[in-house]
Amino acid sequence: MREVISTDRGPKAIGPYSQAIRANGFIFISGQGAGDPATGKIVEGGVAEQTARCLENLKAIVEAAGASMDRAVRVGVFLKDMNDFETMNQVYARYFPANPPARTTIEAARLPRDFRVEIDMIALA
Numbered sequence: 001m002r003e004v005i006s007t008d009r010g011p012k013a014i015g016p017y018s019q020a021i022r023a024n025g026f027i028f029i030s031g032q033g034a035g036d037p038a039t040g041k042i043v044e045g046g047v048a049e050q051t052a053r054c055l056e057n058l059k060a061i062v063e064a065a066g067a068s069m070d071r072a073v074r075v076g077v078f079l080k081d082m083n084d085f086e087t088m089n090q091v092y093a094r095y096f097p098a099n100p101p102a103r104t105t106i107e108a109a110r111l112p113r114d115f116r117v118e119i120d121m122i123a124l125a
Contacts, residue, residue: 055069076103078107
């Protein structure tokens with residue numbers, strides 16, 4: 001079974017993809033940038049503010065699917081500049097204070113809308 005998850009609490013998709021899909025006991029959440037779902041604009045500030053917005057967007061979507069951040073099993077972080085790793089990590093740690101999910105972090109040449117960070121997630125449904 002495959003179910004599309006969508007919420008106004010997360011940014012609308014800017015292409016032909018879903019915010020998330022629930023399938024086989026998992027929730028697959030598309031990469032979330034630092035777009036504010038209320039305004040559609042990129043949040044002001046640096047990588048700390050953008051990381052927090054990405055994670056808030058993920059949180060809104062995973063909650064709309066009936067789960068929570070503590071059910072995350074894998075996260076992918078895409079940074080525009082790996083020099084932002086430590087700052088991103090400090091914000092990220094606030095969202096996963098205990099038993100964090102598996103994670104990959106890579107530097108990406110360019111992200112949509114020129115975000116400094118984009119984060120995707122897989123969680124247990």
